[in-house]
Amino acid sequence: LKRSLNQAIAKEKDLAPCREILDQLEAHDEAWPFLLPVNTKQFPTYKKIIRSPMDLSTIRKKLNDGIYKTRDDFCADLQLMFVNCVTFNEDDSPVGKAGHSMKTFFDSRWAELIAH
Ligand SMILES: Cc1ncccc1N[C@@H](C)c1cnc2ccsc2c1
Secondary structure, eight states: OHHHHHHHHHHHHHHHHHHHHHHHHHHSTTOGGGSSOOOTTTSTTHHHHOSSOOOHHHHHHHHHTTOOSSHHHHHHHHHHHHHHHHHHSOTTSHHHHHHHHHHHHHHHHHHHHHHO
16 A cells, blocks of 8 residues: 555656646647647548547646656647647648647746756
């Protein structure tokens, strides 16, 4: 029991900074394309082109539901969201530009978190 309690404490330590970064991503001026799953009625080709959709609300739910075992699992879903954006959107489109801006922000905050 003691070991599993320590493991639970270690997991919380590992994931706590993820909540902080996710708070900042959701509050970012350019988060608007990523707040909810892409509406496939509005973008009918999206499901064909993007095999694994991902968005900030899904990441938040997975974090709250204890789906992420490590901070790297969390990071992988964010990178998936950014790769989906680059795959579907032109770099100079409004959504494409927002994606690059959000990725740059995330990568710098993640580096601070891991580096510190
Ligand atoms: C991240 C992403 N990738 C590809 C397509 C869409 C989106 N985002 C949705 C929310 C979105 C993005 N832009 C607009 C513009 C009018 S409705 C709407 C909805």
